[in-house]
Amino acid sequence: MSEQTFVNDFISIGMTEYFTRKTATTFESHIVECLADIYGYDNLKSAYDSKNEGNFATLLHRYGLSRTTFDNFLRDTIKYESFKEENKKDPSVKSDLASKIESHIITMFLYKCLLIEPSLEEISHFENDLLNNFAMIKHHFNTSLNPNKTRETWEKKKKMLEDSVELIEIKPKYLDAFTYAKYGTSLEEVKKMDYRMVEELNNYIESKEAETPIVAPKRMPNKKGSRLLRDTAISSGNGYVDALLIAGIIATEMSIGLIYLFLHF
Structure with a gap:
């Protein structure tokens, strides 16, 4: 791991691409985009700019995320980088690591929703970034054992979310x-x-x-x-x-x- 690495290679790559190159076309930057949806773009960028890994950990624990889930999230991101290299050498090698990491992201979002009631727009925005990134849809079909696993997980968790919180619908103000x-x-x-x-x-x-x-x-x-x-x-x-x-x-x-x-x- 180089001196420039922030947290680990996965997080560092994602942060650089999302905040510096303004893209979310790789799996790493896609995950960082979802983290920004949950914890706030400015908060996440501030932790990255300061290169303070403690601030990053504190931010992800803000809504009550367990230490175990946090550690598993980082562990799976490290495993993903190894899998990515294997898949490059042999495209037939597939894994559900990507969906597993996205499941951690869903858990983080749910923790936030239990403390702060989300609006329908916030849920829709998160869902869109999580599931409707076309580059990631293609990525899952090319590298995952079950390309629809994240979508299936989200639909189950979303139902739990709808049952446990009162969703606030934001109604726009129309002109005549x-x-x-x-x-x-x-x-x-x-x-x-x-x-x-x-x-x-x-x-x-x-x-x-x-x-x-x-x-x-x-x-x-x-x-x-x-x-x-x-x-x-x-x-x-x-x-x-x-x-x-x-x-x-x-x-x-x-x-x-x-x-x-x-x-x-």
């Missing part, structure tokens, strides 16, 4: 239908968006309204020889709103793709 229509969308479409997307869209519209109010087209008098202007939605002239809507469509398509993937493999 007329305002959305002026920007080329509808209240019905906005209600299909994620809570965060609605907030971003509302902030964008409100900032534009504050700058220059957009006036809807007036219906021209019905004079002989003239035509009535059709009521049409006005575009903002900016691709941002359209991008939000497209993002919603893409998210839906990704979900459909995941369902297809797990039904056909």
Whole structure:
């Protein structure tokens, strides 16, 4: 282990890739991303930047994680690096170590939820990072004995979570239908968006309204020889709103793709 290693090779690799290279495309960085979801991005980065392994251990014990689970988590991450080298040499060598490490992550999340009631958004965000990272889905199918093991574990634990805590649903604040229509969308479409997307869209519209109010087209008098202007939605002239809507469509398509993937493999 080099002097630059933080905790162990697995944690060090994951921290470097996630915080320095801003990626979560390797299993190590994927696990660090999930840790950031649980313990907070800034808290985890602070422990890494200080290179204080004691701070890292204290952070992971914050919500009551047992010493045994913590030790097993670190032990399995060390084993994973050895397995990774074996798998590189011989791709037929497979193991459920990745799922075992993710099970530790699920346990950490549950410990937090028992102390701090989670919102539906927080659960959904964690679940998405844990299960819907396409690079990790591919990784599990290529290296795991049971590619669906983490998903199966999460579904069981999630049921326990729903039974033991009162989930708090975050309901977004919507603007009126007329305002959305002026920007080329509808209240019905906005209600299909994620809570965060609605907030971003509302902030964008409100900032534009504050700058220059957009006036809807007036219906021209019905004079002989003239035509009535059709009521049409006005575009903002900016691709941002359209991008939000497209993002919603893409998210839906990704979900459909995941369902297809797990039904056909």
